[in-house]
Amino acid sequence: MTASSPSGSQGSTDPDAVVRAAGSRLDPWINDYALRASSMTASEIRALFAVASRPEVVSLAGGMPFVEALPLDRIADAVSRMIKERGSYALQYGSGQGDPQLREQILDVMSESGVVAHPDDIIVTTGSQMALDLAVRVFCDPGDVVLVEAPSYVGALSVFKSYECDVEHVAMDDDGLIPEALDEAIRAVKASGRRPKLIYTVPTYHNPAGVTQTPDRRHGVLEVAKKHDILVLEDDPYALLGFDGKVPRAIRADDSDQVVYLGSFSKTMAAGLRVGWAVAPHGVREKLVLASEAAVLCPSNFTQSVVSEFLAHEPWREQVDTFRDVYRERRDALLESMAQLFPEGTTWTVPQGGFYSWVTLPEGLDSSTMLPLAVSERVAYVPGTGFFADGQGRRSLRLSYCYPPPDRIREGVRRLAAVIEQELEFSKTFGTTGSRPLARGGVPNPDLA
Amino acid sequence: MTASSPSGSQGSTDPDAVVRAAGSRLDPWINDYALRASSMTASEIRALFAVASRPEVVSLAGGMPFVEALPLDRIADAVSRMIKERGSYALQYGSGQGDPQLREQILDVMSESGVVAHPDDIIVTTGSQMALDLAVRVFCDPGDVVLVEAPSYVGALSVFKSYECDVEHVAMDDDGLIPEALDEAIRAVKASGRRPKLIYTVPTYHNPAGVTQTPDRRHGVLEVAKKHDILVLEDDPYALLGFDGKVPRAIRADDSDQVVYLGSFSKTMAAGLRVGWAVAPHGVREKLVLASEAAVLCPSNFTQSVVSEFLAHEPWREQVDTFRDVYRERRDALLESMAQLFPEGTTWTVPQGGFYSWVTLPEGLDSSTMLPLAVSERVAYVPGTGFFADGQGRRSLRLSYCYPPPDRIREGVRRLAAVIEQELEFSKTFGTTGSRPLARGGVPNPDLA
Secondary structure (H helix, E strand, O other): OOOOOHHHOOOOOOHHHHHHHHHHOOOOOOOOOOHHHHHOOOOHHHHHHHHHOOOOOEEOOOOOOOHHHOOHHHHHHHHHHHHHHHHHHHOOOOOOOOOHHHHHHHHHHHHOOOOOOOHHHEEEEEHHHHHHHHHHHHHOOOOOEEEEEEOOOHHHHHHHHHOOOEEEEEEEEOOEEOHHHHHHHHHHHHHOOOOEEEEEEOOOOOOOOOOOOOHHHHHHHHHHHHHOOOEEEEEOOOOOOEOOOOOOOOHHHHOOOOEEEEEEOHHHHHHHHOEEEEEOOHHHHHHHHHHHHHHHOOOOHHHHHHHHHHHHHOOHHHHHHHHHHHHHHHHHHHHHHHHHHOOOOOEEOOOOEOOEEEEEOOOOOOHHHHHHHHHHOOEEOEEHHHHOOOOOOOOEEEEEOOOOOHHHHHHHHHHHHHHHHHHHHHHHHHOOOOOOOOOOOOOOOHHHO | OOOOOHHHOOOOOOHHHHHHHHHHOOOOOOOOOOHHHHHOOOOHHHHHHHHHOOOOOEEOOOOOOOHHHOOHHHHHHHHHHHHHHHHHHHOOOOOOOOOHHHHHHHHHHHHOOOOOOOHHHEEEEEHHHHHHHHHHHHHOOOOOEEEEEEOOOHHHHHHHHHOOOEEEEEEEEOOEEOHHHHHHHHHHHHHOOOOEEEEEEOOOOOOOOOOOOOHHHHHHHHHHHHHOOOEEEEEOOOOOOEOOOOOOOOHHHHOOOOEEEEEEOHHHHHHHHOEEEEEOOHHHHHHHHHHHHHHHOOOOHHHHHHHHHHHHHOOHHHHHHHHHHHHHHHHHHHHHHHHHHOOOOOEEOOOOEOOEEEEEOOOOOOHHHHHHHHHHOOEEOEEHHHHOOOOOOOOEEEEEOOOOOHHHHHHHHHHHHHHHHHHHHHHHHHOOOOOOOOOOOOOOOHHHO
C-alpha cells in the first residue's frame, strides 16, 4: 500500500490529500501484489462480452453446455433422495482426494476411453480446471516451459500464465498435434537452456480447434514425451461427445506413467456442479492431493454425492446420447450455414464431436479488430488471439455451437457472413481493416470455458 | 522423469532393470516437481490419524462441524424445490465472482459482525480456504513474510508454505494477538531486509487457541497494520457461534481498505457445500476474481444456489442457534471434565465460542511424543507443533469439542488425563518422556480444518 492510502488521508482538508485519495481508489495495494499477479488483468474482450450477453446478440462465443437438456424433475428427485439417505455425509467435510465411491464410478466412465486405473490413482477436483491448476502448481517453477497446441484452451493458458510459465505453441493440423513439430519445439526449448516441464494437449474434439488427434498422432505424441521424459497433461472433457457415438482411445490408455489425464462431468452432466478429476501416476497423485488440501481442504462432498447418485441410479449414458444428438444437430446447422454463406477465402475445421469449429478469415482480415463491428451487428465469437500466448491467431476465430438452438446458429452465421463481407470490402478499398486493436489473450471468462 | 522410468524397463530381464523399476515406483517424477512442491509432504501425524478414526477412539482432534444437527428432510425439500425452480441456472457455469443473489445475502449474514459492504466487494469461493489460497497467490512472492498468531490455523500455514512464504509467529494471550508484539515482529522482519506482506489473524474463537481478541486488541492490530501499510487477512468462520449469542465486531467493520475478510458457511450451514467468501478492497477483489477464474473458472452455481435457497426460505438464524446450543453443551462437558480430571500443572483456554480449547501440558511433557500412547489408549488430539511453522508448541495440544457428544468428550478427557498422568510418572522416574518425535506441521487433513 502506498502513502496515498485513503485511510491515511481521512479527515484531512489538504486538497492534495483529496487527489491522493482519488488516485488511491484505483488501487492502493498496487505495489504489494506478487509478481504472478501482474499477469492477472481483465482483457478488453471481456468488456465487449458484457455487451455480447444481451439477448439480441447471437453468441457463438460461449462454451456453455446446453444444460436445458437435463431432466430437472428427475434430478430434483435424485438429489432429494440422496440428501435423505446420506445427507450427513454429503454435508460434511470429505476426503481431500475425493469420495471413494465416486472414484470407483469414474473408472467406469473412463473405461469408455480405454483408460484402466485404480480408484487410488484418481483425485476429484472443483472442475477439471482445478486439476489443471494443481498439476501446474505441483510441476512448474517460474520460467518452466509448457508445450501446447497452436491454438490452445484459453483457460489453460490462463493457468500457465498465473504460475509464470513460458508457453510454446506447437503446430497442429486437421489430424491434431504434430509429433515432429513437438519434438522440434522441445529440442529448441532445451537448446535455449530452459526446462520443458509439461506437454498440454486436448486430443479429442479440441477446444478451440475442433479437430481430433488420430491414433497415429497420439502414439507419436506419447513417443516424443517418453523420449524427452516430459509429462503429458491430457485434457479430455469432450471424450464422450463424439457424433459417431464412438469414443477415441485416450493417450493415457496406452501409458499410465507418462500421462496425467483430466476428466470432467461439466459436459456430460452439469458444469454447475464443478466436479472434475485427474488420473495420475502414484507419486504425482500424492502431490496433487496435498496441493488440493492446501487450496480447498477437500472438494464438495455434496456435489460429488449428486454426481455419484446420478451415475448409480439415473440413465447417464442415455443422457450423454441426448447431449450428443443436440450438439450434432447444432454442428450441422453451423457447418451448413457457413458453407452456404461465408465468403470465399474463409475456411473452417469440421468437428466430429465437442463444441467448436475454428474459422480462418480471408487474407488481410483481423478477427480482433472485426469483433466490435460483429457485436454491433448482434453476433459474437472469440477472436483467435485469445487462444495463443504469443499474439498469433489474428486471422482466426472460434465459433461454438453448443448453446444456441440451430435457427439462432444459422442467424448468427448470416450476420457474421455479412460482417466478413463488409470487412473484405473495407480491406479491398482501403487496404486495411479497423484500427482498434483488442488486448491479446487475457483471462478466461467462464462463458469461454 | 529419470532414466529409471518403468516404461524404460518394460520387458527387460536385466536384474538391474527390476531394481530400477522398483525404485522408480517410489516416484519417477521426483526430479521434475516445482520448488514449492518440496514442502508438500504428508506428515507422520496423518498416519496416526488413520488409526485415530477407528470408532473405539474418542477423537478430540477433528474440526468437523456437527452436521447431524441439520434437518435433512427440510434441506432435501428446499434443494428439490430449488432445482425445479432454477435448475438450469444452478447446473450451468456461473460468474467467476459468485452468484449475485448470494452475494447480496452474504451482506445480511455479515451485518451481524458489523461489516458493511457492497455485493461487488464480495467474491464467493470453494470454501473460505480457497479465498485464503487466492489472497496469498495474489500477494505473496516466495520469501515474503506472513505474520500469524502463535499458534495459528494449520490450513493457513499449509497455504503459506505452498506459496513459499516465510511465516513469523506473533505472541498472543487470552485476549488474542498482542499489537505491541505484532509491531515489534514487523520491525524485525523489515530490519532483516524481508518484506512483510500479510497479517493473518483469526480474531474470534481462535483455531486452535480458543481465545477471542478484545475490542481494544482489534483496534491495536488495525493501527499497527495501518502504520506499516500491511494488509490484514481476517479469517472469521466461527463469528456467529458465540455462546453468549453476541457476535464480536469484525476488524473489517472498522476499516474497509486495510482488511480482506474471509467468511464461511461451513460452520453455520454445512461444510460439505464448500461455500465461503472474501470481502476485499476493490482492486484486490478484482485480482482475486481473476485468480479464481484461473483456478476453478467459477465456484459451483449449484452449491451457491443451495445456500441461497436456505438463507432465503429456511430459518437459518434458528439453525445457528441450534448449533450454538450443541457446541455450548459440549464445551461445558470438556471444561468440567478437564477441571475434574487433568493433573496439576495442566492449563487450558476457556473458549467463549467456536470449536477448540488449547491445552498446555505440565513442564517436561511433549504432546507429539505422547500422541502414540494417547491413541493406544483410545483418545486422539492434535499436537501443538502442527500449529506452528517453526517447531514451537511441543508442550501444547488442541482439543476440539465440536463433534463428539458430551459423554464421549468426558470419556476422552478421562482417557487423556490417564495418559498425561502416565507421562508425568515416566518423566519423574526417567527425567524424560517418550523418544519418538513426530513430524512437525504437515499439511492439513480436512478433519483438522
